[in-house]
Amino acid sequence: MATHLDLEEQEQLDQLKHFWNTYGTLITWAVLLVAGAFVAWNGWQWYGRNKAAQAAALYDEVEKTTQAGDPARIALVLEDMKKRFAGTTYAQQAGLLAAKTLYEKGNAQGSRAELEWVAQNAIDPGYKAIAKLRLAAELLDAKSYDDAFKQLSGDVPKEFEPLVADRKGDIYMAQGKRDEAQAEYRKAWTGLGATSDYRRLIEIKLNAVGVDPKSLAPAITVTPAAPKTS
Numbered sequence: 001m002a003t004h005l006d007l008e009e010q011e012q013l014d015q016l017k018h019f020w021n022t023y024g025t026l027i028t029w030a031v032l033l034v035a036g037a038f039v040a041w042n043g044w045q046w047y048g049r050n051k052a053a054q055a056a057a058l059y060d061e062v063e064k065t066t067q068a069g070d071p072a073r074i075a076l077v078l079e080d081m082k083k084r085f086a087g088t089t090y091a092q093q094a095g096l097l098a099a100k101t102l103y104e105k106g107n108a109q110g111s112r113a114e115l116e117w118v119a120q121n122a123i124d125p126g127y128k129a130i131a132k133l134r135l136a137a138e139l140l141d142a143k144s145y146d147d148a149f150k151q152l153s154g155d156v157p158k159e160f161e162p163l164v165a166d167r168k169g170d171i172y173m174a175q176g177k178r179d180e181a182q183a184e185y186r187k188a189w190t191g192l193g194a195t196s197d198y199r200r201l202i203e204i205k206l207n208a209v210g211v212d213p214k215s216l217a218p219a220i221t222v223t224p225a226a227p228k229t230s
Contacts, residue, residue: 055085066101162191
C-alpha cells in the first residue's frame with residue numbers, strides 16, 4: 001500500500017519529468033554553449049600565444065637577415081612575415097627595421113616601399129607615425145617636397161605632433177620658406193618638454209631662422225607678497 005511519502009515522491013518525480021520535458025533541451029543547449037565558449041576561449045588564448053611565438057621567431061630571422069645585409073633575403077623573409085603575421089607588432093617592427101637597412105644599403109626605393117606598408121597597415125598608431133616621419137625624411141632627401149608633406153598630413157598621437165612640426169619645418173627650409181619653417185619650429189619647441197634632449201636640436205634650428213628660444217618660454221608671473229599687518 002502506497003504511503004503518503006511515496007505519493008509525494010511520485011508527484012515530485014512527475015513534476016521533474018514535466019520540467020525536463022519542457023526545458024530539458026533548452027538547458028542542454030545552454031550548457032553546451034557555455035562549455036563551447038569556454039573551450040573556444042582557451043583555444044583562442046592558445047592560438048594567440050602560439051601565433052605570437054611564431055611571429056617572434058620570424059622577427060628574429062628578419063633581424064639576422066638585416067644584419068647580414070642581403071636585400072633579396074630581407075625581402076623574402078619580410079614578405080613571409082607580412083603574409084602570416086601582418087596584424088602583429090612584430091610585422092610593423094620588421095618593416096621599420098628592413099626599411100632602415102635597405103636605405104643604408106642605398107636601396108631608397110625598397111626602403112620607401114616598406115615604410116609605406118607600415119604607414120598603411122600598422123595597427124599601432126605610434127608605429128604608423130614613425131613610418132610616416134621616416135618616409136617624409138627620405139622624400140625630403142629626394143627633394144620630393146609635396147609627397148613629403150602628404151605623409152605628414154592627418155592626425156598622429158599627441159606625443160608625435162612636435163616631431164611632425166619639426167619635419168615640416170625642415171621641408172619648408174629646404175624650399176627656402178623661412179617664415180613657414182620658423183612657425184613650425186616654434187610649434188615643435190613649444191610642444192616638447194623642457195627636459196627633452198630633442199628640444200636642443202630645435203633650438204639650433206630656431207637660432208638659424210633668427211628666433212631666440214628664450215623668447216618662447218612663458219613669462220613667470222611674480223605675485224607680490226601681501227603687506228604685513230601689525
